[in-house]
Amino acid sequence: MATTSEIQSNSDLLERVARQRRRQHAEQTVFAWLLRAAALISVLTTVGIVIILVAQSAGFFAEVSPWEFLTGTEWAPLFSPQKFGVLSLVGGTLLVALIAGIVSLTLGLGAA
16 A cells, blocks of 8 residues: 555656656747748748849840750850850769769779
8 A cells, every 4th residue: 555655756756757748848849940940941041042043034034045045055245246055064064073973983982
C-alpha cells in the first residue's frame, strides 16, 4: 500500500513532467513559427527577384527577339549594330562545367 509521502512524490513528479512537456511544446511552437517565417522570407525574396528580372528584361526583349538572343553567336552590345547572342557564351559555360565535372569525378574516385 502506498504511503502519503510516496503519493505526494509521485504527484510532484507528474507535475514536473507536465511542466517540462508544456515548456517543450512552447519551445517547439516558437521554433516552428521561426522556421515558417524563414521559409516565407525565402519565398518572398525569390518572388521579388523573379519580378524584378521580368520587369527589367521586358524592355530588352521588346528590342531584341528572344530567338535571336538564344541562338545568336555574337555578343557585341557596344558596337553598331548591337548583337546579343548568348549561344556561344552558354556553350562555353557548359564546356567548362563538363571539364570541371570530369576532373573532379576523376580526382574524387581516385581519392576514394
